[in-house]
Structures are given as structure tokens and as C-alpha cells.
Amino acid sequence: MKDKIITYIFVGYILIFSILGIIIPDKEISINERRKLSIFPQFKISNEYITKLDTYLVEHFPLRENYRTIKAFYNYKVLNKLDNNNIYLKDNKIYKSNYPTNYNSIDYFKEHIYKINSLLNTSNNTYIAIIPDKNYYIKDKNFLQIDYDYIYNEINNIGLNNIDLRTVLNENDYYETDTHWKQENLSKIVKVLNENMSFGYKDTYYKENIYNNFYGVYYGESAIKRKPENITYLTNEMIDNVEVKYLENKNLNKIYNIENLNSFDPYEVYLDGASSYIELYNNYSTSDKELIIFRDSFASSITPLLIKYYKKITLIDNRYINSNNFMNLIEFNNQDVLFLYSTLIVNNSLSLKN
Amino acid sequence: MLFSSISFIYYFLPLLLIIYFIIPKKHKNKVLLLFSLLFYFLGEPKYIIILILSCLINYIIGNLIYKNKYKKVYLIIGILYNVIQLLIFKYTNFFIENINNIFNSNISYLYIIMPIGISFFTFQALGYIIDIYRIKHKPAKNIIDFMTYICLFPQLIAGPIVRYYDIEKDLISRETSYEKFSEGIKRFTIGLSKKVLIANVIGELLKNLIDVNLLSSWLKPILYTLQLYFDFSGYSDMAIGLGLMLGFRFLENFNYPLISATITEFWRRWHISLSSWFKDYIYIPLGGNRVGKLKNLRNIFIVWCLTGFWHGASRNFIIWGLYFAILLSIEKLFLKKYLDKTKIIKYLYTSVLIIISFLIFNTTKASNIIIEIKNMFLLNNIPLYSKETLYHIKSNFILIFISIISATPICKNIINKLNKTKWKKTINILEPITYVILLILCTAFLIDESFNPFLYFRF
Numbered sequence: 033m034k035d036k037i038i039t040y041i042f043v044g045y046i047l048i049f050s051i052l053g054i055i056i057p058d059k060e061i062s063i064n065e066r067r068k069l070s071i072f073p074q075f076k077i078s079n080e081y082i083t084k085l086d087t088y089l090v091e092h093f094p095l096r097e098n099y100r101t102i103k104a105f106y107n108y109k110v111l112n113k114l115d116n117n118n119i120y121l122k123d124n125k126i127y128k129s130n131y132p133t134n135y136n137s138i139d140y141f142k143e144h145i146y147k148i149n150s151l152l153n154t155s156n157n158t159y160i161a162i163i164p165d166k167n168y169y170i171k172d173k174n175f176l177q178i179d180y181d182y183i184y185n186e187i188n189n190i191g192l193n194n195i196d197l198r199t200v201l202n203e204n205d206y207y208e209t210d211t212h213w214k215q216e217n218l219s220k221i222v223k224v225l226n227e228n229m230s231f232g233y234k235d236t237y238y239k240e241n242i243y244n245n246f247y248g249v250y251y252g253e254s255a256i257k258r259k260p261e262n263i264t265y266l267t268n269e270m271i272d273n274v275e276v277k278y279l280e281n282k283n284l285n286k287i288y289n290i291e292n293l294n295s296f297d298p299y300e301v302y303l304d305g306a307s308s309y310i311e312l313y314n315n316y317s318t319s320d321k322e323l324i325i326f327r328d329s330f331a332s333s334i335t336p337l338l339i340k341y342y343k344k345i346t347l348i349d350n351r352y353i354n355s356n357n358f359m360n361l362i363e364f365n366n367q368d369v370l371f372l373y374s375t376l377i378v379n380n381s382l383s384l385k386n
Numbered sequence: 387m388l389f390s391s392i393s394f395i396y397y398f399l400p401l402l403l404i405i406y407f408i409i410p411k412k413h414k415n416k417v418l419l420l421f422s423l424l425f426y427f428l429g430e431p432k433y434i435i436i437l438i439l440s441c442l443i444n445y446i447i448g449n450l451i452y453k454n455k456y457k458k459v460y461l462i463i464g465i466l467y468n469v470i471q472l473l474i475f476k477y478t479n480f481f482i483e484n485i486n487n488i489f490n491s492n493i494s495y496l497y498i499i500m501p502i503g504i505s506f507f508t509f510q511a512l513g514y515i516i517d518i519y520r521i522k523h524k525p526a527k528n529i530i531d532f533m534t535y536i537c538l539f540p541q542l543i544a545g546p547i548v549r550y551y552d553i554e555k556d557l558i559s560r561e562t563s564y565e566k567f568s569e570g571i572k573r574f575t576i577g578l579s580k581k582v583l584i585a586n587v588i589g590e591l592l593k594n595l596i597d598v599n600l601l602s603s604w605l606k607p608i609l610y611t612l613q614l615y616f617d618f619s620g621y622s623d624m625a626i627g628l629g630l631m632l633g634f635r636f637l638e639n640f641n642y643p644l645i646s647a648t649i650t651e652f653w654r655r656w657h658i659s660l661s662s663w664f665k666d667y668i669y670i671p672l673g674g675n676r677v678g679k680l681k682n683l684r685n686i687f688i689v690w691c692l693t694g695f696w697h698g699a700s701r702n703f704i705i706w707g708l709y710f711a712i713l714l715s716i717e718k719l720f721l722k723k724y725l726d727k728t729k730i731i732k733y734l735y736t737s738v739l740i741i742i743s744f745l746i747f748n749t750t751k752a753s754n755i756i757i758e759i760k761n762m763f764l765l766n767n768i769p770l771y772s773k774e775t776l777y778h779i780k781s782n783f784i785l786i787f788i789s790i791i792s793a794t795p796i797c798k799n800i801i802n803k804l805n806k807t808k809w810k811k812t813i814n815i816l817e818p819i820t821y822v823i824l825l826i827l828c829t830a831f832l833i834d835e836s837f838n839p840f841l842y843f844r845f
Contacts, residue, residue, distance in 0.1 A: 035568035
């Protein structure tokens, strides 16, 4: 009897899932992975065919996300592992380890900054601010951290005006499910930048616009079900009237792309997400000063809070544009220049183009 | 195609089982052969011709040996064909590399990809023709039966190396039953769990152990030994399980080798089908241990050089084989009688030597082997531990504990004992549930491997 039970359960289980896999229509995209899923591979006589077929079958397997949750639960609760796929859960926050320290990447980052700095005019006022990623603030002795002291020492050795943000931020300034910082908490960063850059900080009123269904990039990776969090974008009359020119997206001329709140990555509401070159013009400005930010995505959410103090801000993301191309678009002359990158980029900088 | 893949478990296997159990008995071998060739073709489409050619030639040679008076001539032709085929596909570039090193020449490497499973199906074919020559069995009745024997997908690409006479009866006529089928399911699920839930996870852990220190220098070869054991024995379990589902009974390939008290015992428990193949077709024909001491040692060295070389075209495998030749010779000459008098020391001795053996197995560069061994015995200036190593031990403590316990027969013995008590009923209820949970977990792990987040705007 036991043999019959085992036979029927096993055969039944695999048959049900294979039939469901065949009859359930394929999904085109995976929201958690923020990518398109593979399509059924056309048959070819090649060793890679079975790999492609297997990838397709796994990606479209019934209840795929639930199976991933089962694996995460097993790792965290049964095996008592500290992480699952390098994802840590601590105090309802999701962290992703960027360990180990990549010394080659740090060297490359420094070289990159030297290279860009050599293109600037002597009249430029140059600053560098490295944003600690949220792993810096994790309160867990077990957690493996990269060597932040080494990174900040190396940044200090570059010889630019260094603005240290480590003591200003804390773990609550970052989203629980995402890698980025929260825009509504960044006034204190603007103050610290002002202490060094002297652009004339003033307390400013912003209206908080809250979208309450935000799942950050780590949510999908963690595979653990939880409630969404809020993402807030700050507006006022001045921000609403800033004119923005995107190199890639010619149809957009606003700071916020509200449509992106319903996209794969709602953080792309700020300055339309990944963009190589953006110019912001503040027609309300009484100042003639201009700011150029060499940046990663963290700058997208703080730039709207800086535009008040400048007539024009130019954002350059060297992951998507090299120096030859941006030199055709900009002339360096008396602007403030800020290198604003997170430690995630410093430790993984090979994507920066010289 | 891998057993531990969604395409195999959820598509290939159910399709095969449905057709296999629907069709009449006389056509079952044809279905098995077709599916076995499809299994091979999906993983190695271009080289399927090598497999088919090997089957045809060995089938003909087997018949010629059996029916012809020039038995020895055909046997030699058959052995040469198989050995040359193996040498060409597996060792050509290794020979070129060594010729270039020794003679400072510059012979270009050849673009040769080794056909999957060639070491296994060639050894099965060799055993088949040698056993016909030795009149241990008759040739297969027809080419379908013979090709089914060689190509049978459960054991085609990674063993166990099955002897023809062991499954001859099953090939001609085999019985399937719920008992056999459920035994096969259990064995397959255990093998799948060994591979997916233990070996693969340990493999990931090994990738993350970067720091060099005393603790990690021991942890890495220990983990690698466990990984290799669970990977290989897991595959053998899956093969045996699939065989049982289809009505075949293959011999065991592993018998808890990591609990061995001597190296001699270890090789009676590890990859049994390979060591018994070398024993029957190389060691005994050379005279085995029925010759003088010196000749016996020579035989041991020949067999273990070949065993090492069989594992791969790389120097570390030859060193690995020689390492065992030396250890087995020492045990044979004098050490075994001293070891038999101790209890704890012999287990410690065997464990440490096995761990070092797999360190050699896993280290392709010969100079690194010395460095790694020196690290283990603090002969290099390295720290005792690091935060990283401690983190991984803490994070994987339960996994490592489960792995070590599962490498021993403790669980099996406990269940067998409980089965003789009032707990039998509870075990009968829990057993199917356990296998379902294991299948769900394995599926979850296989699916999670496909998670590939798009990091375009991650930071």
C-alpha cells in the first residue's frame, strides 16, 4: 500500500506540474527580476540547445516565485543560514552583501576620477562625495562588510575636496526593500554639501507625494513576501517649473516621470532612471551658478533638492557615456563639479567609461 | 541532459514513463533505446555518432569473438579500438601539452571536445567483449538489446559501470512492480537531494571561501570531499533509482566510503564499479596478489596510475592515483596490521588522507598542491582564521552537520531499528511525506538557480 501511495504521489506531482507548465500561457516578463523571460528556443543541433530549453522551462515553471519563497524559507528557517543568495534580512530591512572588497575596482575608480578631473578647467570648483551603501549601517556583527575605511582613505587620497557623508546618514535613510536612499530624508545631505560647496542653503517647503506600493530591487531577490513600502517624491512650484532635457528621452521635460511609478522600478520616477546626460534649467534662479554632477542613480533623487541653488545642473553618468561624447555636449568653465557616487559603484566600477 | 534538471524531471521522465508502461513488453527495449539516444543527443548532438559507432563495432566484435576461432585477434582489435577511441578523444591535447613541455616543441592543440560519458561507455564495451572472450556470458541476442545495455540513459554518462552479465536477465525480460518502482522513486529522490540540496550548496559555499587561513585550509578540502561524495554518489543513486523504476537492478556504486577505517577499505566503498572493473580487467590479469611482493607492488602502481589517469587528462589526477598507490602499498606491506590494533587513530589517519587526496584531485596546478598542504599544517605564514571563514561556518553550520551525518549510515540504522518497534506505523506515514518534501525542495533549488535579476539600474 505504501509503495502505491509513493508511486502515485510522485508520478502525480511531476505530471501535474509538467501539464501545468505546458498549458499555462508563458509570461513575457518577470517583475521581480525586471527583465524579459526567455522564449521557447528554436531547435538547433547544438550543445547549447538543451541549456536554452532548460532555461526556458525553468523560467516558465508553474508557481516559480512560490518555489523561490520555499527555498528562501528553507535556507533562513531550517538551515538557519545568515543569508540566501547574499540577501540578509534584518529588522524588516533587506540588505544585499557587496562583499568582498574589490581592490582593483577601487584603483580603477580612482583612475577614472583622475581622468575626468584632468578634463576640467582650473576655474572649476571640484568636490567628491561618496555615499555609503546601506550595508555600512547594518547593525549585525556577523555581517560581512567591505573595507569602507580603505575606500574612504583612498578617496581622500585623490586630492579633491572630500565631503564625508558617513556620519550624516543612518539605516533609516534607505528604503527597506531597495538599495537607494529616500529623497524625503536628504535635506541633511544638502546641508552638508552646502557646508563645503557654499551654494547658500535655505530651508525649503516641499509637498510630499507618496506612492504606497513600492517594492525595491531587493524585494524580488529576497523571494520573501512582505508589505510594500512608500516612495515619496518632493515637489513645489519651482521644481514643477524646472525644464529638463534628457539626451535619450526627448519626449520628457520634467524632473519626475510619474508613469515610472507603475514600471519595473518605481525609483525611476526620479529623472527617468538610467540616462547618460541630463540638463536641468531653473528659470526661477537668481544665481548664475552652474553645477555638474558626475553620478550614479543615487544622484537622481537628490538633484531635485539642489536645483534651487543653481541656474543649471548637468548630470553625467559615465556608465552610459564616455568622455569624448560628453565633451561635445558641455564646456567646462567656472562651474561647481561634484563627483557623487555610492560605494556600490566604487567597489564595482569597471562599468565606468573613460 | 542532467538528471538534476527541470527538463529531465518534469518533461523527459514523465514522457518516457507514460510510453514505457503503455507499450507491450517486447517493445520496451526499443523505447528505452530511443529515449536513451534522445537523452544523449540533447546533451551531445554531434557526438551521438561516436556512441552509435562504438555500439555497432563492439556488437560485431563480441559476436566475432564468440563465433570465430581467432578469438584473441578479435579481442585485441576490440581492445585497441576502444582504447584508441578513448585516447584520441580524452587525452590527445594532454599528450601534445606534455610533448611540447618535454621537447620544447610547439605542436598546436587540436580542437577536440570529449564526448560526454565516453570513459563510461568505453569501459562497459571493453568489459563486454573481454567477458565474451572469457566465456562469462554469450553475446547479446540482438543489436537492440546490446545498444540498450550500452546506451541505457540512467548509467550512460556517469556510471555506474554496469557489467553485461549483471543485467543480462533484466535486458531480456524484467519485472516491474509498485514495490520496485517506489524503491526507485525513493532512491532517485535521495540522489537528487544529495546533488541539489547538499553538493550544489557546498559548491556555492566553496566559491565564497576566499580568505586563506588555517581554518579555511582545512575547511575547503573537507567541504570538497563532501561535495564530491554527495555529487557522485547522488548521481549513482539517481541512476540506480531510475533503473529500478524501469525494472533494472544495478549494483551499488558507493557504500558510505567516508566512514572507512583504512584506505584499502575506502576503495572497497568508493566508486565500486570502477575499482572492481580495474581489479577484474587489469589487476588480476597482471597477476594480482598471487605473485611476489615486488610484482604485486608493480601491479598496484599500474592499476592506480591508470585509475588516476581515467579520471581526467591532467597531471593532478596521475599524482592522485600515485598517491593512492603509495598508501595502498604501505598499508599492504606493514601499516594495516598496526592500524587494526587502534580504534580512533585509524579513522583519523584515513579521514585526513582522504581529505588530502581530494585536495590533490581538485587542484589542477601541481605547485598549488604543495602550497595548500603546507597551509593545512601551518608551514606557511598564514593567520589562524578570519571573520569571513567564521561567517561561512556559522551560516552553514547546520548544512555541514547534515552533510557529515548523511555521509554515515547513522540515519539509515536509526530508521531500520525504529522499523522494528512500535514506531513503524509513524515511519510508514512520514516516509512518503518526506520524499514529497525533498522533491519540492529540490525543485525549489533548481528553479532558484534561474533567478537572474536585471541589474541595469541597481545602483
